[in-house]
Amino acid sequence: MANILIIDDDEALCDILSRRVKQMGHDHTCAYTLKDGYEKAASGSYDVVFLDVGLPDGNGLDALPRIRGLDNCPEVIIFTGQGDPDGAELAIKSGAWDYIAKPPSLKEIVLPLSRALQYREEKKRSSSKVLIKTEGIVGNSTQLQNALNLLAQAASSDATTLLTGETGTGKELFATAIHANSDRAGKDFVVVDCAALPDTLVESVLFGHEKGAFTGADKAHPGLVKLADGGTLFLDEVGELPLSLQKPFLRVLQERRFRPVGSQKEVTSNFRLVAATNRNLEELAEAKLFRQDLLYRLKTLTIDLPPLRSRVQDIKDLTIFYMGKLCEKYGKGAKGYSPEFLEALAAYEWPGNVRELINALERTLIASAEEPTLFPNHLPTHIRVKLARESLRQSTAGKTKSFQGENPQELPSLKDYREAVVSEAEAKYLEDLMLLTNRDIRAACKISGLSRSRLYHLLQKHGIKGSR
Template sequence: MIIDDDPKICLLFSKLLKQMGHEAYVASTMKEGLVLCNNECFDLVLLDLELPDGNGLQILPELMKTDSEPEVIIITGTGDARGAQMAFKSGAWDYVQKPFLLDEVSLPITRALQYRREKQTEKTPVSLVRSHIIGESDVIHKCLEDVAMAAGSDASVLITGETGTGKELFARAIHENSKRASKPFIAVDCGALPETLVESTLFGHEKGSFTGAQTRQDGLIVQAHGGTLMLDEVGDLPLKVQKSFLRTLQERRVRLIGGKSEKHVDFRLVAATNLDLDKMVKEKIFRADLLYRIRAMEIKLPSLRERENDIEEITIKKTYELARRYDIETKAISPEFFKTLAAQNWPGNVRELINVLEYALASAGQDPTLFPKHLPPEYRTAGLEFDAVPAKKSIQLPVGDLGAGDDLPTLKDYRTSIEKEYLKQLLKRVNGDREKANKISGISQSRLYGLLKKHNLSGFGSS
């Protein structure tokens, strides 16, 4: 499939592809290209970025989600680093700038189709062991694809994400789907270890090597031999320990504290953090060489705010698990309960949600169904609207203008007026882009809809 509005380019590619033994279809707009890709099966899409109805990057994710999941090569006359980065982040095979020689574009085409043939002839993959990872949202499926990729190699993996997003679950999933699954999975929270014990915990110690070392003790690195070592909150490792651990990673040998000889160790490293390690490197509190070693692959976990569609499934499954754990009757869950949960911001993510569900079960007691009344009070107020505008009064004040003289509005009316004016400006600026509106305003989609309804604003794209 060639998606380009330049007839000369389309003719050039059509002839080239025919010479290479392939059949080519042509579309001159994004809309036409998407329709064709949804109705036909394509192995490869050559996608121009400058099209009559927009930038080709807008449809790149949709193209790759069509039934045939084609490889995509970006063709553009105005290349820039940001565009290339976005294309590769979305999974594009290559990025070629006009003008180009035929050899410069025929090689990526050949390689992309060769890769596709190899991928299609692979054995049917074994179902992924999800290790209690719940959810079917697109962002979670992308993370699971990354887990499958990581499980197929022995490269070090860095898992990043906010607190409570399930970093250890994903680390376990990598281990359980790898060739090391039958060997130990050793997890340690670096942030929970006193600085004086980090080295002995990781590397082990000989008897008498320091005060309190009454017996010889293997460290967690040795215990993980043959399996996977997970360093949670790796950013909390002291600099001195970072240097020693880097050497162990490079040499695959470890020396116990107070020991005279080294021991070979074979382990796979999965590290995790909610910190910005690149920033820590610039501040010289984390070693750049260690970061390179632990980030051979990176999996970025989404926040619960980004997977709103998963909240209901997580709630159902976790409520059932908690009821079994505490040996109580399984509860039914009301629609209002789900709605209240969906209105939250969840700074603590899935871990916070589980804690709230434990509270709700305890609060419900013998009640057979969970309702919002069973939630902590601070969670019940999310989504509620206060200080509604009186129907009889409509005040139009510019932001920052309190009028003149003694004719001041009430504080309540002034806040309402400013809120409405802000929403009007927001709708104009985002031009119908819902995600952009959420990002700029800093509030959830459900909260934004509630405010629009409160002020009788007609929705995205108009006011």
């Protein structure tokens, strides 16, 4: 007997589904709001959760990763009244078992539920906790854990694996971890940066050459593919692999045989392939810039690495881990973190992802010198400027909304309203500016574009403390 949770504001559907679940011999609980549903999911032990997308107090897809991240990790079947392909894709990528459009038939409900319970039972019987080496891969978010589960699958097989994700999400770290946790860990891990392959020597670099095969070939070279024999070949930025080389490489991938430049004989290489890209290979294939048949071979197993902005809860752990390494590298004592420092890190969007975070932490450590505690003003200037601008934007937006719902007769004149908004925005900007520059007037003038006299006037007008 399983335990089923139904989160849907459609009471008629909940009633129908409850009766069907009971007929199947399972217990059930209903919730009609997202808040109540999550509280029930977190406090109970459910095997399957039916989750509506359009709930009165929020979008079910937003709660999906949190529900999947609970200790009992229930399977989630999504209900939606809107046929949204993008929503379906997001649901599946976030770990949903299935995605069903409303109104569902009983068959559409019963079959996914039965299969989810069957999968869950078989998983319990066969599962054994696999410990994997994850050096440098830090975090406990659901998104990262989903990627690590796929990493474990990839490491336990020899399947060609494609790592996708934005720049700086840790694709090479994952590739290294796949190799380190595989049966090939004792052999070489050979990295090929496809974006840096020289146009005139690309075949020689990959497949090797014989002595005298071309001008400058004063000795034979085995090539990177041969060096990966018995180990792992990692093609980084595989979307940059020259189109002219993709067909020959496809044959190598299929046959594990190739002919070095200038040689009459073929050689073999028993390598395992892991590839990575931050580009959309499907779009490249549609534009005839990447071979479709090669793409099919690369996608045997695909791991999509989440951007840092989608796993904000990992930022603190990442900061502690990498700041510790940086302190050791620079011979400095451990640093403390003010709450405002960690809040600033969480508020920034990190377009360069984990790589940008590490670089920012290194610059922060240098800026903090021997000071024991890190504050927002230790962060790189461009990050503080971005945060100050966003803070000002939100403040102004909040002020604009403050009169909504008021009695029209109580509204101020447009002139008074404009002056009030400008004054508040001005004060907020100046406060952020002083915090950002640590009250350095010269730096504040440079960032704001104000003259020194004008800046002093505005600071005095708003009662803000100026230079230190």
